[in-house]
Amino acid sequence: MIPSGARRERDLLTPEGVPLRFTLAGAGDRLGAFLIDLTFVSISSAVLGVAMTTVLIGRDAFDHLVVAAILLASFLLRSFYFMWFEIRWQGQTPGKRLLGIRVIDAAGGPLTPQAVIARNLLRDVEFFLPLSLVVAPQMVWPGAPAWAAELAALWAVALALLPLFNADRLRPGDLVGGTLVVLAPRALLLDDLGAHMVAERAMPRPSAHAFTDEQLDVYGIYELQTLEAVLRRGTGEANREALGAVAERIQRKISWEASGKPEAYWFLRDFYAALRARLESRMLLGKRRESKAPAPR
């Protein structure tokens, strides 16, 4: 019921001095985006490989230039795919765009090409090297004694799992580039849930519920915004039960004398608008009330 845990939110100060709030991308989203990108790279490489063998079958003197071009292209594709997209698309690759995440500068400044380059150069060490150390250690380090190979594999895997062990979900590349990966912001502006009660509106709802100041002073900002979240889920069948339960609790808490049982949704809308008006006007006077718990003295 509580909107996303504050543990994953980070405030970054813009050069203008206003902090912007971002939500860190989860490990699953990031791994997913990486796997999607990896799939794109592999498919393109495979297409190039097929093209190469086709060319090699019909040998001609000129064909070697084509082979050279394909070799070069597949190297560039593998090494610079991430850098290219993250520079051109400002911190997004096709995989990141599909999953709605993006790279930002951890200090709140612009995302520079240097940062993108540095963070992507480390991919070798954090993914491909651990993979080959685990799968085929003899290829990476020929003639290594077994204990050394195992130790190297352990270390490499620890590097690969680094994002799981720090609060900002940083992988080695993020540390070197000074970057964060966050959810791409895309909040929609929804209707104001208090609008129906405002005097300027042409047609306010006629039979609105009225509340006394004592009744409104039971709750604080936290409860208001929890109520907003419940109301935003709409009047559909799935939400009806929650609406009823919340309305009942509030009525009990504020000792609402029911002359007939009011319809839950509109009762809550009215209560929301009244509570917001009360809390906002008190906030203007410098009395910010965070929640119903009494403020510590």
Place this chain on the structure above:
Amino acid sequence: MLRLKSYEFRRERERVWRELEDLLARADQRGVSGLSAQELARLPALYQSALSSLSVARAISLDRNVVDYLDGLAARAHFAVYGVRQHLRDSVRRFAAERFPRAVRGLRAHLCLAALFLALGAATAAVQVLDDPERFHAFVADDYAQGRDPSSTTEELRAALEHDAGGAEAQLAAFSSFLFSHNARIGMLSFALGFAAGVPVFLLTFMNGLILGAFAALYGSRGLALQFWGWLLPHGVTEILALLLCAAGGLALAESLVFPGRHTRLRNLALRGREAGVVVVGAVAMFLIAGCIEGVFRQLVHSTPIRYAVALSSAAVWTLYFTRAGRKA
């Protein structure tokens, strides 16, 4: 009836927010450069007003949706305003003319250290192989040697210097392309290994030195030293320099982790990491040049004096470039 401050605030400002939202939607579709000059000029002002709306909303509004929306809107505008908008050609030119040589000058000490380790490796292998040629096998993997080992006759060794592994001249382009991508991957890896506190970078550089020393000693012991260096140096100057640059970048990373200095470890890592990353991208370009020399020039020109001339002039060009380019007058 109620007075909702936040509702009035929203009604006054919403038009501007929507305008910015439209602009950003179009920028997302076509890129910021797809906006008209007029729209582009409007963007910073709209961004500023979104920021100020956000500040006000945080102070007076308890409508969570509005605050979240403004947060997201301001962030998206921030990306559009501060995003990288440099033309590709400009950034390449700036990179080659200023950034790369400057970053390399910043890594002078690390470069020397990497060179020292390469030289140490080469000297170690050379001494060992001169002492007992059979130790060559300890330093060079058999498939890398491609038959050039102590059991080859002097004639075979000489032939290898003149007709390369690639063989037929028609395959030169493919061969040099392969060499380039192989070397560039090794270089990038040796940079990235810097994150593992630098020990693997030293190892990798030292091992490259071992291979170099082993070959040099093998050829030297057969009286082919002159031809060997003539074969190696035309591309080797560029290639070894690029390899050392990557290693130097890795060492800079390691240094910032182990000896963070004035800043915190993380801040320092990000600062040095970005500079060192620039060096590695430059080094990849150098590998490309080296690959072209190795794959094409070396196979076509077999005259030792010309090979030396190319080696010397490439050394001179790189020295001039890294010491002079991009200096402030």
